[in-house]
Amino acid sequence: xxxxxxxxxxxxxSDAISAVSFAPESSTRFLVSSWDKNVYLYxxxxxxxxxxxxxxxxxxxxxxxxxxxxxxxDNEAFIAGVDHQVKRIDLTTGDMTVLSQHLQPVRCVVYSxxxxxxxxxxxxxxxxxxxxxxxxxxxxxxxxLPGKPxxxxxxxxxxxxxxxxxxxxxxxxxTLASALSTSPDSEVQPWQQRESSLKFLTxxxxxxxxxxxxxxxxxxxxxxxxxxxxxxxxxARKYAFKCHRQAAPEEEGGGDVVYPVNALAFHPVYGxxxxxxxxxxxxxxxxxxxxxxxxYQRFPNSISAIDFSRDGRFLVIGVCxxxxxxxENYSGEGQTSVFIRELGETEAKGKSAK
Amino acid sequence: xxxxxxxxxxxxDILARPWCYYCERDFEDLKLLISHQxxxxxxxxxxxxxxxxxxxxSVHMNQVHKETLEQVENALPNRQGLDIEIFGMEGIPExxxxxxxxxxxxxxxxxxxxxxxxxxxxxxxxxxxxxIKIETPEEIKxxxxxxxxxxxAQKAGGGAPLAPAPTEGQPPQSVSPFPPPQAGxxxxxxxxxxxxxxxxxxxxxxxxxxxxxxxxxxxxVPPPGGYGGLPARPPGxxxxxxxxxxxxxxxxxxxxxAPGYPGASxxxxxxxxxxxxxxxxxxxxxxxxxxxxxxVKPEEAxxxxxxxxxxxxxxxxxGDTEVSPEEKMVLxxxxxxxx
Numbered sequence: 001x002x003x004x005x006x007x008x009x010x011x012x013x014s015d016a017i018s019a020v021s022f023a024p025e026s027s028t029r030f031l032v033s034s035w036d037k038n039v040y041l042y043x044x045x046x047x048x049x050x051x052x053x054x055x056x057x058x059x060x061x062x063x064x065x066x067x068x069x070x071x072x073x074d075n076e077a078f079i080a081g082v083d084h085q086v087k088r089i090d091l092t093t094g095d096m097t098v099l100s101q102h103l104q105p106v107r108c109v110v111y112s113x114x115x116x117x118x119x120x121x122x123x124x125x126x127x128x129x130x131x132x133x134x135x136x137x138x139x140x141x142x143x144x145l146p147g148k149p150x151x152x153x154x155x156x157x158x159x160x161x162x163x164x165x166x167x168x169x170x171x172x173x174x175t176l177a178s179a180l181s182t183s184p185d186s187e188v189q190p191w192q193q194r195e196s197s198l199k200f201l202t203x204x205x206x207x208x209x210x211x212x213x214x215x216x217x218x219x220x221x222x223x224x225x226x227x228x229x230x231x232x233x234x235x236a237r238k239y240a241f242k243c244h245r246q247a248a249p250e251e252e253g254g255g256d257v258v259y260p261v262n263a264l265a266f267h268p269v270y271g272x273x274x275x276x277x278x279x280x281x282x283x284x285x286x287x288x289x290x291x292x293x294x295x296y297q298r299f300p301n302s303i304s305a306i307d308f309s310r311d312g313r314f315l316v317i318g319v320c321x322x323x324x325x326x327x328e329n330y331s332g333e334g335q336t337s338v339f340i341r342e343l344g345e346t347e348a349k350g351k352s353a354k
Numbered sequence: 355x356x357x358x359x360x361x362x363x364x365x366x367d368i369l370a371r372p373w374c375y376y377c378e379r380d381f382e383d384l385k386l387l388i389s390h391q392x393x394x395x396x397x398x399x400x401x402x403x404x405x406x407x408x409x410x411x412s413v414h415m416n417q418v419h420k421e422t423l424e425q426v427e428n429a430l431p432n433r434q435g436l437d438i439e440i441f442g443m444e445g446i447p448e449x450x451x452x453x454x455x456x457x458x459x460x461x462x463x464x465x466x467x468x469x470x471x472x473x474x475x476x477x478x479x480x481x482x483x484x485x486i487k488i489e490t491p492e493e494i495k496x497x498x499x500x501x502x503x504x505x506x507a508q509k510a511g512g513g514a515p516l517a518p519a520p521t522e523g524q525p526p527q528s529v530s531p532f533p534p535p536q537a538g539x540x541x542x543x544x545x546x547x548x549x550x551x552x553x554x555x556x557x558x559x560x561x562x563x564x565x566x567x568x569x570x571x572x573x574x575v576p577p578p579g580g581y582g583g584l585p586a587r588p589p590g591x592x593x594x595x596x597x598x599x600x601x602x603x604x605x606x607x608x609x610x611x612a613p614g615y616p617g618a619s620x621x622x623x624x625x626x627x628x629x630x631x632x633x634x635x636x637x638x639x640x641x642x643x644x645x646x647x648x649x650v651k652p653e654e655a656x657x658x659x660x661x662x663x664x665x666x667x668x669x670x671x672x673g674d675t676e677v678s679p680e681e682k683m684v685l686x687x688x689x690x691x692x693x
Contacts, residue, residue, distance in 0.1 A: 035689055062691075063691035064689045082684055082690075082691045083691045105691070107680065150678050150680075200675050201678060219672045219674075219675070221670075245668075253667060254667055255667020256668045258669065258671065259672075278672065322671065322672070323679035323680075323682060324672055325672055325673050327682075
């Protein structure tokens with residue numbers, strides 16, 4: 001059996017990483033968006049026993065890019081920009097087209113292949129819902145949010161938005177799709193509204209690939225797992241746990257140093273999930289069995305983004321300095337790297353998946 | 355016929371299970387046994403480090419904490435010694451193995467008899483349909499002697515036999531290579547064959563001779579609470595409780611030396627009395643017997659409102675609960691967008 005391997009991208013972004021995303025078809029193609037205004041397309045290449053990730057192309061935006069996702073195929077991507085715009089990139093030609101104009105920077109974009117919808121969340125407290133494959137891709141549904149969105153994720157039929165003040169709204173994708181096609185001016189109500197299970201600001205949301213629920217993480221070293229189904233039994237199953245913490249040295253007064261959990265990603269095959277934090281570690285969790293399966297060796301810096309490839313074989317890890325309280329001169333320059341971990345056959349397989 | 359072993363494993367299966375020298379628990383596989391030993395018997399009470407053997411723990415205590423390990427924790431009174439090096443199933447003295455096997459066999463047949471008494475079902479694979487008679491030479495000799503005596507009596511008296519021949523009620527022997535114990539086993543005397551497997555009227559209910567713990571199916575968690583009729587355990591006094599790491603408290607963490615133990619003469623009684631409410635670690639191990647190794651548990655689900663007390667010293671690397679790091683970064687000149 002081939003040992004699990006880890007390798008680093010030779011040409012990483014020149015500044016902090018905002019997002020990483022694997023392609024929907026090829027499991028060797030991924031995008032990295034950066035605060036240096038660029039989006040980087042990489043391809044994992046196997047040469048004998050050696051694997052490398054080569055930079056294929058870069059796409060330059062006019063402002064830092066806060067999020068990136070693939071669209072309907074491997075040649076289409078969408079970006080969320082500090083310049084208030086949602087853009088579509090044709091990865092073959094490099095053409096960028098503006099899909100939407102928000103009033104504030106756009107924090108997240110997510111594409112749902114099941115419903116062919118692109119959803120963007122902006123600090124202007126709105127969601128824009130597009131159908132990029134329709135005849136008029138710029139026409140969109142605008143949904144007013146009760147708070148500033150910080151994280152967004154889609155399951156096959158739901159989209160989860162986590163906002164300030166511990167607000168969480170869940171929208172039903174088929175409902176959004178029909179509203180967009182019939183009455184774009186209508187006000188769509190969330191399918192469910194919840195209070196976050198976590199006391200502190202949400203950092204990341206990720207949905208279970210089996211459409212059963214989602215996980216959220218906060219700035220206070222904690223992850224919560226909950227289920228969509230709104231029955232007392234299902235809601236009683238939800239739980240939260242501490243992670244990404246370190247005991248502080250005695251001379252600093254002891255206690256724990258608590259890191260933000262910056263990124264979550266569910267494994268597309270086994271339904272287990274990875275969490276990545278400001279402490280520079282990635283841990284694999286079995287959501288059903290409530291167990292930690294693995295914790296990987298510390299990376300040289302905080303981890304800002306992770307994603308699994310569609311076949312679950314690769315985990316891409318975006319490493320750059322974390323923004324900590326009181327950083328006036330933050331820069332990720334020269335300290336940003338991208339790692340790819342190749343997982344063993346059963347490395348991410350949970351007990352429940354047996 | 356098909357579901358022979360459902361719920362009640364064969365005695366061979368039970369005997370094949372790895373078991374712990376220190377506390378006589380048995381486990382699904384060797385890995386779990388070793389993990390149990392590390393957690394229960396070879397764990398440093400000062401720092402929680404799990405060593406592989408008692409010797410290893412002794413050296414660790416000596417070097418790291420400058421203390422002397424006196425005895426193996428959570429062990430049965432006569433098994434606390436540090437002189438025997440145990441790792442998994444390795445190192446167990448032969449006589450102890452024999453003793454263990456005897457106990458397992460006895461418990462097995464007791465449990466079987468209890469089940470029989472409770473349900474009236476014959477034990478699996480030993481129904482009345484296939485009675486295979488295997489008699490020991492002693493029994494054959496005994497029967498021969500009885501027969502001779504009867505013949506002699508008939509000759510002498512010329513009439514009816516003095517005693518009914520016990521041929522009908524002859525206990526069928528188990529097909530198992532580990533037959534029920536014959537000697538010193540407190541079954542009713544011959545003539546009232548209450549041997550497991552033969553439904554007999556007139557033996558209303560079988561009372562187990564002692565407070566044996568029933569044989570549990572693999573993976574089952576023993577019911578909390580001890581078994582009736584046992585003397586109260588004296589509180590463990592060898593270790594100052596305040597020095598213990600935060601472990602769930604349970605009674606009788608350490609036992610006085612074996613001779614002082616009131617009324618415990620057999621391994622069974624010791625084991626039975628040791629079946630205190632299962633604590634966390636063993637529960638995890640028991641649960642893990644069904645699948646994965648117990649390994650690491652996420653630092654468990656702390657309801658959000660409980661944590662105030664626990665985390666007085668926690669320092670958050672990023673502490674703003676209203677504004678995200680990205681919002682702050684956007685405000686830096688370096689990343690600002692000027693339309």
